Amino acid sequence: MTPQEIHETLKGKFGEAAVEAKLDALQPWIRIPPNKTRTIGAFLRDDPSLQFDFMMCLSGVDYNDGNLGVVYHLFSMIHKHKVVLRANCPKDNPHVQSVSEVWGTANWHEREAFDMFGIQFDEHPDLRRILCPDDYPGYPLRKDFKVPEFYNGMKVPY
């Protein structure tokens, strides 16, 4: 299926308000609401004409305009088509529904996005920091992150 057809299918299922898209980009993407990611994810995985069973990548992004984003790169091993989904959330209250029930691999990717951007994935089974220490202050990949001068009483040398 082409991105246009996938977009049409999603529009038919979830309504015009739920999905907007940019289909003339280098890799076309579809925007989905952050509180419906699991429903849409489960539909994309289980619908016989879509069957997105393979999540290639899940990335957090700081757009530096007051919004954080989660980008999902999905692929179907059966139909061999791809789709890119985006869910945005405000930086001061970043909540996105977890999709780790739909794709097992999302569990660690979401933990990484939480660790680096502070995106709270609702209903995630085990949302702990994964790469940084548990007591690390702040979220390092946000654009407004300042490296702390001291960490646990030690001076940070750079």
Place this chain on the structure above:
Amino acid sequence: MIESKVLPTDYVTEPGRIRTSTGKTLKTDEMIINMGPQHPSTHGVLRLEIVVDGEIVVDVIPHIGYLHRCFEKHAEHMTNYQQVIPYADRMDYLTSMNNDWAYSLAVERLLKLEVPPRVEYIRVIMAELQRIASHLIAVGTFGIDMGAFTPFLWCFRDRERILDLFEMTCGARLLYNYIWVGGVSHDLPARFVEKAKDFCRYFKPNIVELNNLLTFNEIFIKRTADVGVLPKDVAINYACSGPMLRGSGVNWDLRRDDPYSIYNKFEWEVQVGKGEMGKVGDVWDRYIVKVREMEQSVKIVEQALASIPEGNVQAAIPKRIRPEHGEAYVRTESARGELGFYIISDGSTSPYRVKARSPAFVNLSVLPEIARGCMIADLVAIVGSTDIVLGEVDR
């Protein structure tokens, strides 16, 4: 800005209650054992928090991040797209060529750039030689995990020959900075083709030797067959890739199924696990896929060496690359699986965001699923067969 939620670092002990770091309460007979971060069979600094009931593993909680070097943060703070490449080198230090290539491909996709044909051939040769070198380490260290020391030395002997080839090409033996955006840093040196052909001739009988020594060894098979079975559907759900996915019987290789560069010009076969010694997707299957892939890589290298054209080794690109506003996710088949780079460009000379989707990180995340219910000794075999490089898990 909201404060980071501080969660218990380790098991919190309350009166009469012990919890794992995920918050699960232990039963009376269970206890927690830490394997790593300095344990020879965790292949680096990986800590496994194991809940055991006697010898049986009830649960495994991997703790990673000991080698975190902020690759993504560094990449955003470079002044030039090309400057990221040495950092990409250091992600998976056993497959540096493949990392460079994946990153360069992603930037080239953003630039909509075609590289000269000679570059494609050089890249394929380097990447496949690197794949052999990486698999040799995977196989050798896996042998050590199973108590066989000799194969390790034999594998390193052969790997040295590949490193010599890399050294004569770009001067470095481990971290090459060789594949650049738009081309490669130097042309192949004189007599490289000849020497690489020599290596292929030398290496092929050594695989047979390795098989006789390790692969079909009775003790080795007893330790690995029917252990740590990863079913097909779980492997796909956890987005496993590379030898891990193919070991579970999924006929899938990005070089053939989502082709990039010139892989469709060569004749070779995708190797999958068939359950020859036990169930499909066991540790032995994951191991044998790597051994057979080395044979296929030699085939690809030989074909590429035979038909390499003359020409430029750098496409005409400006010193400072400025891709248009946009984003691209590009995935390639590294030795460990699907290595992807998601790059967002804001039109400036450095990337706005780089996300590295590393295969070892994803392959490790399935470990708790396959390790539940096995013996502690088998856990060593399972971790060895996932073939992780902690530099890439933690980035």
